Amino acid sequence: MNAIKTLKLAGAALIVVASVNAWAQGSEAASAPTTTQGASKSSIRKANRALSRKVASALSKGGVDTTGINVLVKGGAVTLAGGVTDPAQIDKATSIAKGVSGVTSVKNALTIREGGQ
Known part of the structure; x- marks a missing residue:
């Protein structure tokens, strides 16, 4: 039984990693012209972190358990990963994240996890 749970968890983690990696590769070229014009890399990272915190706060206030959720932001595009x-x-979570100002798109990579994990 533990082996099945371990395999499920490993599979879910692999899917999340692969989808986040694919999202990062596909959106770099599209977002580069709009995010790098006149802005330093550190200010872009700072803005991404601030938006990530804003989305996480909105999710928490909206009644979503954010314990297992990672909010990844790149140029206004949000990815919700975890379980x-x-x-x-x-x-x-998707509808709440779309309602946060500054969010341009939301990709939902959330999975269902069992209660004890």
Whole structure:
């Protein structure tokens, strides 16, 4: 039974890593002209971190358990990665994140995890 849980967790982690990696590669060329014009790399990173905190706060205030959720931001594009225990929270997290000012798009890479994990 533990082997099955371990395989499920490893598979979910692999899917999240692969999807985040694919998202990062595909959006670099598209977002480069708009984010690098007149802005330093450190200010872009700072803005991405601030938006990430803003989205995470909105998710928490909206009733989504953010314990297992990572909010990744790149130039206004948000990726929600990790796992939630309630399947209804996946769609709820997407709609809340779309409502945060500064968010241009939301990719939801959330998975359902079992309660004890």
